[in-house]
Amino acid sequence: MARLQVFDTKVERVRAAFEDLRQETEHSIDLLGRIASAETAIDEAELDIENSRLAEAIRRQEAILATAADLVLRLDEATGDTAVALDGIKRFTRLEHFVAFFSMRKARRMQHTRTMKHLFSARLEELLSKSGEILHVLEGERALARREQQKAEADLVRLIERRKGTASLLDLAAAQAGDAGLFAEEALLERSTSMFRTLVESLNDRLASLQTLLAKLAVDGRQRLFLCRAVEGWGLAGVGPEVAGDVHAAGGSEQARDIQRRKARADDAVARRFGGVLEKLDTSG
Template sequence: MSTSQFDKMIQDSQDTVKESKAKISSITSQMETAREKIEAGEDQGLDIENATLDDVQAHADLMNANIAELIMGLDDTTAAFSKDFDGMRSKSGWENFVGFFSKGKSESLRQERIRGANIDDKLQDLISKSDIIVSLLKDQLETLQEQQEKVQQNLTSTLDDREATVQELEAARAELLELDPVIVELENKISVEQDATARTQLETELANLNEKYNALVQQEQVKIAKSQTLERYVEKGKTWVDSLQNQAATQMVLINKLQTDTQQRVVLYDALTKSLKTAQQQEVAHRINEIGVETDKEAQTAMAGIGAATNQRMADMMEAHEDSMVFARDIIEKKAKADDRFARRFSAIVEKHDKNLYGG
């Protein structure tokens, strides 16, 4: 993958993340508006359809798939760097051929090739791209967590409201149950009452009870409607919270892999650079060894001092080697775990990458 292609993919991912954040904020805003209407006792219809939630989820999946492709590209580029370093440890076929005629020219060609490789800039560019993608993912994760907190707060309030509404509904129903036998009893009394005055009093009492009964029935209907609205709101909210949680989990997997990969690239760069320096020092030592005897004699005293310093440096390096190896192994173990989580989460993308199944 060329640098321009990779940069274009990063730009596309940035645009996709920006669009995703707008979609996520829009749905949360609709949730908040619905909540405000419920509190104000206004029209409590919810206009958040499943299709809208599905659209946001599909967009998030596409965004994460694009970023996963970027991560696979970073892995490929890192592997290519490792091969480049391996190639620089030894001479190329052409350099070996030239060496049959001129060792100096052969070494000159190799040094020119190493200088032209510009490994430092390439690897630093790779690490920089990793950092850009991590920053992108962290920004998206922060948005997801903010929106999740908002929706969760709304849900908590709505659940409390629904609980209170259901209690009021049950209280109205209980009162209706108590009124039923009283009304029936009054109706029976009226049916057998012969005295006009007493009958009138009973009918007045019945009218008052019927009025109260009808008011309770109306209250029951209102509470049922409100409970159903709150229930729909809760279900929509739960669906959205689940979606945000799933998206956040995916972001964390991607961030973990990228951060671990970046650590490994730093270790790789350090190890391979030291390897090249060591190889170059060995070549310089061979060339010094080829200088005439007279030069050797003149350089003997200086070389003895250099040798002592080299031995001291070698001892320091050997003492530090254990710590370096422990750190490197720790990074390798972390990378293996991060790779495993990434592969499980994005198995389809990994399979396409490994088997070159694009466009199928």
């Protein structure tokens, strides 16, 4: 669980970073709306500033999403470590195998005493709690990003329509010896359209990334609940931990296979979208 020592701090950092990013995004969307409705005039210098601001916001977005992905992946690793440990202690040690040769009951008591030293329930409850924390942050951000994306996309359509209108006027002016003002407006609208297309694309990417992480959290959560039920099964009255584990596995083997299939799909989606984060995680050990 050492990987999760700074988890809570990082979750708060991601939450705060998303809030800051949202303010930048809202600024860009507001400007897009005003330009689309011709409420605001903008010159080349102002457009350069806004373009730089948007580029920085997109860079920050990538960093924030990478941090969120790292948190989700570290939770998954911790869950995997717990599952391996849980599976390992269900087996008799060499000493317990030796004792079982003379007394299976005594061997099972030894195993039970040993397994009780491992606080699996507390560990899994902590994993579920931390999973809920990042889930809450990402779900909230997805809802807000979806609204932002819809507004930005609608305003981009209006901006494109405005540009078409200017282009039509420009064609008419060109036939009548031209109009320098229209040429300048057309150039600015063309740059604005390109810039705000980038904004909409970044929001689309944010939504897709959030959805990928939420899908993984969903299936990983099922795995954690499955492990919780396995640990609870060890506490069946009158049944030793070895037998309880066997009973649970027999009843849940198909569920376990379904979880593994879903995890494989979710992991593949994460690998495609966050390959760099996975590489860093593997390197860090």
